[in-house]
Amino acid sequence: xxxxxxxxxxxxxxxxxxxxxxxxxxxxxxxxxxxxxxxxxxxxxxxxxxxxxxxxxxxxxxxxxxxxxxxxxxxxxxxxxxxxxxxxxxxxxxxxxxxxxxxxxxxxxxxxxxxxxxxxxxxxxxxxxxxxxxxxxxxxxxxxxxxxxxxxxxxxxxxxxxxxxxxxxxxxxxxxxxxxxxxxxxxxxxxxxxxxxxxxxxxxxxxxxxxxxxxxxxxxxxxxxxxxxxxxxxxxxxxxxxxxxxxxxxxxxxxxxxxxxxxxxxxxxxxxxxxxxxxxxxxxxxxxxxxxxxxxxxxxxxxxxxxxxxxxxxxxxxxxxxxxxxxxxxxxxxxxxxxxxxxxxxxxxxxxxxxxxxxxxxxxxxxxxxxxxxxxxxxxxxxxxxxxxxxxxxxxx
Numbered sequence: 001x002x003x004x005x006x007x008x009x010x011x012x013x014x015x016x017x018x019x020x021x022x023x024x025x026x027x028x029x030x031x032x033x034x035x036x037x038x039x040x041x042x043x044x045x046x047x048x049x050x051x052x053x054x055x056x057x058x059x060x061x062x063x064x065x066x067x068x069x070x071x072x073x074x075x076x077x078x079x080x081x082x083x084x085x086x087x088x089x090x091x092x093x094x095x096x097x098x099x100x101x102x103x104x105x106x107x108x109x110x111x112x113x114x115x116x117x118x119x120x121x122x123x124x125x126x127x128x129x130x131x132x133x134x135x136x137x138x139x140x141x142x143x144x145x146x147x148x149x150x151x152x153x154x155x156x157x158x159x160x161x162x163x164x165x166x167x168x169x170x171x172x173x174x175x176x177x178x179x180x181x182x183x184x185x186x187x188x189x190x191x192x193x194x195x196x197x198x199x200x201x202x203x204x205x206x207x208x209x210x211x212x213x214x215x216x217x218x219x220x221x222x223x224x225x226x227x228x229x230x231x232x233x234x235x236x237x238x239x240x241x242x243x244x245x246x247x248x249x250x251x252x253x254x255x256x257x258x259x260x261x262x263x264x265x266x267x268x269x270x271x272x273x274x275x276x277x278x279x280x281x282x283x284x285x286x287x288x289x290x291x292x293x294x295x296x297x298x299x300x301x302x303x304x305x306x307x308x309x310x311x312x313x314x315x316x317x318x319x320x321x322x323x324x325x326x327x328x329x330x331x332x333x334x335x336x337x338x339x340x341x342x343x344x345x346x347x348x349x350x351x352x353x354x355x356x357x358x359x360x361x362x363x364x365x366x367x368x369x370x371x372x373x374x375x376x377x378x379x380x381x382x383x384x385x386x387x388x389x390x391x392x393x394x395x396x397x
Contacts, residue, residue: 016311027312031320038324038372039331040340045368046328047337049359052251054187059248061128063096063216064225066242067232075240077211082236086217089231093220096121097212099201103166103194108155113193116201123218131190135180138197147180147195150187169206176200185357317373325368332358 020027069078083095100115119128119137129136138145148156156164158178165173182190202209217232219225225243233241331337336356 013311016308016315019308020312020315027316031316031323034317034320034372034376035324035327038321038368039327041372042325042328042364042368043331043337043340045364046332046358046360047340047356049361049364050332050337050356053359054185054189054357056248056251059189059244059251061131062244062247064219064222064244065217065229065232066247067215067217067236068240068242069214069238070240071238075214077207078214078239080210080212080215082239083215085235086215086232089228089235091220091224091228092217094121094123094218096216096218097198097214098216099198099205099207099213101201101205101213103204105155105166110151110155111192112152114196114201114204115193116196116198117216118198122216129180131182131186132180133183135178137195138179138200140197142179142197143199144174144176145179145196146176146200147182147193148178149182149191149193150184151191152194153178153181166204168204174200174204187356313377317376321369321373324372325365329358329360332356 067078067082068075069082070076080097083097086092086095096117098115098117100113103112103114104110105112118140120139122128132147133150135147137147158164162178163175164178165175168174176194176196180195182193196204198212201207202211207213217228219228225245229241229243233239331339333356341356
């Protein structure tokens with residue numbers, strides 16, 4: 001047998017459900033708008049988490065220090081002679097030149113990122129093969145071989161074919177054989193990527209043999225990265241020196257401020273919805289007033305009517321929260337957050353698409369709940385009290 005107080009609350013909850021159903025059109029309208037606001041807020045939160053986690057996972061393989069030559073505020077090719085000057089710095093483990101650039105495919109209307117480096121010379125360079133769905137990275141002696149991202153594979157329409165061609169600056173064709181494809185987990189950074197060796201990249205872009213796009217530096221002791229970066233900056237004043245932590249922070253800051261700006265706009269919409277909920281809750285119809293009056297005549301207390309209004313608000317807000325968060329997860333997981341991703345990513349519309357893996361944590365759900373459900377419940381407290389204190393004789397007239 002249930003305790004008397006619990007049984008009373010169950011009966012009040014049952015009455016609240018019937019009361020919501022009697023005014024189903026009004027309540028469904030409020031629930032739909034509320035769920036839509038939560039859907040947008042949840043989508044931004046989950047999308048931010050997915051992008052941040054993907055970036056952090058992939059950036060683990062980035063160089064400890066990246067050196068770029070600057071001229072008039074713009075990056076230009078760096079002579080390999082700069083790398084020779086770094087051997088005097090104690091603590092450097094490896095110095096790897098890298099060639100990369102962007103290639104616009106006019107026939108497919110897509111941008112590709114071309115990158116080349118000697119991964120065999122990199123510390124733990126063989127671990128890069130773990131980022132591939134199959135195949136291996138091209139070795140120094142493998143001319144005309146390439147590893148491509150999943151979207152590049154789809155855009156080129158390779159299917160079971162393994163040969164594709166790209167135009168050099170003089171419009172002559174250079175052919176490549178696909179020997180590997182990146183896995184889905186690295187889509188954020190590898191989806192538009194084509195990896196080849198240095199010889200092929202210099203030939204494709206017409207870059208001189210003793211030049212590179214930038215120089216990658218690997219440090220023996222991770223705690224000395226900042227110190228060595230300062231020494232490199234002093235030794236090569238015409239270069240820009242970037243550390244791995246700076247690149248990671250850049251991704252995180254970009255995603256965070258875009259998400260924050262969008263969330264501020266959504267909170268404005270949430271405030272407008274709270275005002276709407278206040279108006280709807282305080283503006284009782286004659287039928288609702290008559291119902292309250294009859295309940296009071298039958299012996300219901302003010303606390304009981306207040307409990308009915310509380311349970312009604314809880315049911316509407318919780319259902320809207322569940323529908324909104326579920327819709328947000330489906331939007332990110334199965335539709336790649338197509339409504340919001342252009343705002344967060346900010347890349348060109350011709351950038352190949354990539355698969356998002358939504359990140360949902362208890363902290364995210366609590367944050368969404370706090371900024372959505374609690375304001376709604378707060379907006380309905382005073383109207384609920386007003387409705388519960390309606391005099392019976394004035395309500396049934």
